[in-house]
Amino acid sequence: MLKYQLIANQIESHIYENNLPKGTKLPTVEQFASDYSVSKSTIVKALESLVLKGIVYQVQGSGIFVRKKNRNGYINFNSPHGFTDNLKDNKITSKVLDLQLIKANDEICDYLECSKEDDVYIVKRVRYIDDKIMCYEESYYKQSIITFLNNQIVEGSIFEYIEKAFNIKTSFQDRYFYVISLDKEISKLLGLNVNDPALVAYNQCYSPSGLLFNYSKIIYHYKNTKFYDQSSTIK
Numbered sequence: 001m002l003k004y005q006l007i008a009n010q011i012e013s014h015i016y017e018n019n020l021p022k023g024t025k026l027p028t029v030e031q032f033a034s035d036y037s038v039s040k041s042t043i044v045k046a047l048e049s050l051v052l053k054g055i056v057y058q059v060q061g062s063g064i065f066v067r068k069k070n071r072n073g074y075i076n077f078n079s080p081h082g083f084t085d086n087l088k089d090n091k092i093t094s095k096v097l098d099l100q101l102i103k104a105n106d107e108i109c110d111y112l113e114c115s116k117e118d119d120v121y122i123v124k125r126v127r128y129i130d131d132k133i134m135c136y137e138e139s140y141y142k143q144s145i146i147t148f149l150n151n152q153i154v155e156g157s158i159f160e161y162i163e164k165a166f167n168i169k170t171s172f173q174d175r176y177f178y179v180i181s182l183d184k185e186i187s188k189l190l191g192l193n194v195n196d197p198a199l200v201a202y203n204q205c206y207s208p209s210g211l212l213f214n215y216s217k218i219i220y221h222y223k224n225t226k227f228y229d230q231s232s233t234i235k
Contacts, residue, residue, distance in 0.1 A: 002208060004045040005169070007036050011046065012055050015066055024066040026056065073129065074228040090129050094155050097189075098124040101143060111204060111215040112140055119143040123154045126189055132224045136189050139216040146213060162213070171208040177201050180219075190221050197222055 011026070027035070032043040047064055050056045054076070057067045072089050104112065104120045112120065121141040127134045139158065141149065146162060153161050163169045181195045190198070198219050205214040 003038060004042045004049065005208070007032075007038065007042065008046040008049045010036075012050060012053075015055060020066045022066055022068045025062075026064045026066065028063065074226045076228060091131070092134075092157075093128045093131070095126045095128070096123070096151055096154050097126065098122065099149065099151055099154055108140055108215075111202065112142060113212050114142055121146060121149050123149065123158070125154065129224065133191055133221050134225055135221060136186055136219045137216060138218075139214060141214050145211065168207050168211070168213060170205045170214075172206050174204040174206075175201055182219075186219055190219070192221065192223075199225075 011032075014020075015024075026032075029040050029043045029047070032046075033040045036043070047056065047058070051058060054067055056064050058064050100122050101119055102122055104114050104116050104118050106116075108114065108120055109116060109118075112118075114120065119142075121143055123137075123139045123141075125137045125139075127137055141158075145168070146166065148165075149158070159170060178200055180198055180200055182190065182192055182198050184194050186198070187194045187196060192198075199222065201216075201218045201220070203214075203216045203218065204212055205216075206212050
């Protein structure tokens with residue numbers, strides 16, 4: 001993880017751990033640079049990343065302030081992180097349906113940018129939020145990058161495992177959305193009816209160096225999932 005990302009994570013943790021209210025003014029760039037013993041440009045990058053995440057906002061000539069915390073149980077449409085990181089105030093659990101090492105097919109090759117000779121882990125899970133079904137998820141990982149997965153690992157946060165075991169953190173992602181009518185198989189897994197509507201998301205996850213290491217297909221339970229968009233722009 002890059003230095004500015006570490007600092008951004010520490011500032012974000014400080015905001016949430018101390019439950020800083022909306023409008024709380026943060027230290028200046030100069031003060032942060034002194035506190036963390038880094039250059040001002042590193043602090044600027046850290047703060048810009050927090051602005052883009054919707055954690056803080058900047059008022060020209062006045063400083064950096066804490067932004068309103070997202071509502072409990074809402075998934076950030078723009079977050080590149082997994083559910084466990086995204087929904088810290090909720091209990092996120094998983095039921096593992098399948099874990100295999102397979103050869104890539106045409107769809108996997110397209111989304112994971114690999115060849116049919118490549119070995120790929122496929123993980124199928126039902127994810128729960130506070131014991132309610134949140135989604136059905138299929139995730140694919142290049143074995144050449146993510147060299148080992150087992151059932152114990154995929155029952156928890158796979159992204160946390162990848163960060164600790166391989167020092168790979170999701171820096172950005174490409175996401176594609178569309179709406180479907182549920183078929184018999186997926187409706188049963190979600191506890192819904194055939195032909196009920198569902199939002200489908202295809203996610204491609206990249207490391208800070210631009211390495212594509214994962215793609216996932218997520219089918220959301222329309223009654224138990226809520227989303228928000230708390231993005232910002234940098235001027």
